[in-house]
Amino acid sequence: FRMDFFFEDLPSTSQSTPKSRHEESQMTFKVKATSTYMYDNIYCSxxxxxxxxxxxxxxxxINDSRTSDQTVMDSFQxxxxxKVTEMCQQxxxxxxxxxxxxxxxxQVKLQELSEVLESCTKLNTELMEATNALAGLREGLAISKMSEP
Incomplete structure (x- = not known):
């Protein structure tokens, strides 16, 4: 800071005339005004x-809060x-x-189906045998009817 004092109404040092009361009060006023201005500048500064x-x-x-927020978000993420990984695993x-x-x-149903299909295969075989037996019987009956007079 710069302190500027203005002493316009001061007599020069080469003059030997004494100062009047009016001159002193003006000088004091200017110094006080300058001091107040400086004080205001210092206070303002x-x-x-x-x-x-x-x-x-x-x-x-604010920056600390943002850093903290980012840390909280990272931790949350x-x-x-x-939790998402744990839930996916569960x-x-x-x-x-x-x-x-x-x-x-x-497996139980397939086992039951296999048993039913096996039973169907046996029944189909028995049915085919019965059909063949009946066909043989019919042929035998047809031949015997033809041989009768």
């Missing part, structure tokens, strides 16, 4: 520095991914359990 420092603090707090395990239960039920 101090206030600007204070405001600037407070703004900088607020900006730092990580935990969410862990769903897979449940799906495999259902597959296994369905496979067991299908």
């Amino acid at each position: 101090s206030r600007i520095d204070d405001i600037s420092r407070r703004v900088q603090d607020l900006v730092e707090k 990580e935990k969410l991914m862990e 769903m897979k395990e449940h799906m495999y359990t259902v597959y296994e239960e369905n496979s067991n039920e299908m």
Whole structure:
């Protein structure tokens, strides 16, 4: 800061005339006015520095808060991914359990179907044998009717 004092009404040092009361009061007034101006400048500058420092603090707090928010979001994302992965694994395990239960039920049904098809094959064979036997009997009857007079 620069301190400027103006002493316009002061007599020069080469003059030897004493100052009048009026001259002293003018000099004092000008020094006081300059001092008040300097005080106002210093006060204003101090206030600007204070405001600037407070703004900088607020900006730092905002940046810290944003960093904290990012950390919270990263942590949330990580935990969410862990939970989603865990839920997917549980769903897979449940799906495999259902597959296994369905496979067991299908195996039982397939076994029953196999037994029914085997029984059908036996019955079909017996039916074919019975059909052949009946055809043979019919032929035998047809020949015997022809041989009768």
